[in-house]
Amino acid sequence: MKTAVGRQIVVTLGDVEPGLVTGHLPPDVRFVADPGPEDLRGAAGAIVRADALVDTAMLDRMPNLRVLARTGVGVERVDVAEATRRGIAVVVTPGAGTHAVAEGALAMILHLVKRLGVTTECVARGRWSERGTITLGDLEGATIGIVGYGRIGRRVGHLARAFGMTVLAHDPYLTQPEDGDGDGRAELVGLAELRSRSQVVTLHLPLTPQTHHLVDSAFLAAMPVGSILVNCGRGGLLDLDAAAHALADGRLAGLGLDVFDPEPPTHHPVFDHAGVVLSPHLMGLSAGATRATFTAAAQGVADVLAGRRPAALANPMPVQEEQ
Template identity: 55%
Template sequence: MASITTPQTVVALGSIEAGLVEPILAPHQQMIHNPTDEDLARADAAIVRAAYAVDRELLDRMPALKVIARTGVGTDLVDVAEANRRGIPVVITPGSNTASVAEGVFSQLLALVKKLSTLTSLVREGRWEERSAVAVGDLEGFTLGIIGYGRIGRRVARIAEAFDLNVLAFDPFADVPAAIRCQTVDELMSRSDFVTLHVPLTPENHNLINAERLALMPAGALLVNCSRGGLVDLDAAQDALASGQLAGLGLDVYDPEPPAHHPVFDHENVVLTPHLMGFTRQGMVHTVRDAAKGVVDVLAGRAPAAVAAP
């Protein structure tokens, strides 16, 4: 354990608000923004934003590094296995933006069901007489399928109760209540009017939602993805929207980010947000502070609240 008199350097990889981190650091710990190569070489810790890649080459440039703290839980841009091989724990901050993402799911779902974009255009463009041609829907009594029943998935399920939605969930790794548990993704897709995704992006999950699975859903279903862009085959989603199999699509995440323009973006029943549903002001305050606490814990020889597994 380092002496409390030994200066320690914490570098920000990506934009980190100093006012959130510095009050949490110990007196002998200094936060450096926009670090130089020299700063990286002596860094004891790094707080890393979501879009910043930490690979073997960057780790080679940080030989003194003792901990990486990733804001959020997604580590697809961090070489966790290599960090662990070097004895560097990768701290994550689960739960810090749980409410933000879950609320974002329902903002997109409601926008799609209530046709907010279409109705806004009618009023803005003076086409009031066309309003009766817009089929506005409801959530009550329909079924929401949740793929991934971790913190965010469970929060989505809680909110769904307030809308009198029926809930189904699939997650082979989580404790899903028997009353709502589906045994497979295919079962969930076939029984759900609306589907929301809350799983990490892994090689096995790439294009998890493809043409075959979209075809299993009831005609006129809705899909929302506030998890990882690579989970959805956008070409398949575009075809499903064109055929009416899919009535609406909500996307907050893309692969890559920022995305190249995809024709599905132009569909009138698509809601697009630029990966901000989990990055509300309150959510970012929580996640940055939790990351800073994780850094302080590791540098003090304490176990952090949560660490990513390789």
């Protein structure tokens, strides 16, 4: 919808820094970072943060919406089916945070394998004499199992190989080796084989009814004793109570969590374990990734409003130029 002076309105749902998006929107757009009811009613486009809920009630408040751009790839808080029914394009930004999330997963793995929390305490608390009791692990020669082998999973594999790790991958959408890593250095295996062979497992799947609590007590029981598990995918992929038991009995030596269910999470006993490292869903929000994500979201909105097909849609559909 255009305003009386011919300017289209683009709003934000969630916290968005205007300086990161306004330069990528058309000059005839009025950008509203803190929209009121009238702004929502007139909005033709919206840039949506991960924690914003876009359900039927929210869509009802935006009757003129043509496009919403999600900063990231997860659309579990967006009613994509209803948006599609109303002819609203749902833009996603799949490539912007790829390297940042992969680096975050490796950072957590390194922290846990090299036991940096324990070594820090040893020095900071004056317990230098205990250094001989601390055993550090190695990435070289270890096997990493990557569950979810899309953009982020492949980047994790690339980084892991640089450390001399053997890379296994499992992805329900990949069935042939040629569908996987282009250089053939990741072995695509079944989930049972991956969890039994991997000293490190990292999760990079979307959350669906089929993947909810994919990592449960049975999954963890099949992993080698002393394994490391990292979740930078979605909180619901992991049964946190099962992880707590696996930490207590030594099946898991370390757990890294960047994602939770719900977010923000209520306190869980696992948070207090010495072998746990936590991050408040920030690994995909490095300075560079944040700029890239907002740029991609703004460009997606601009494309749809101009009648162009954006780079990535969660609901592929015709994009028609406004008359």
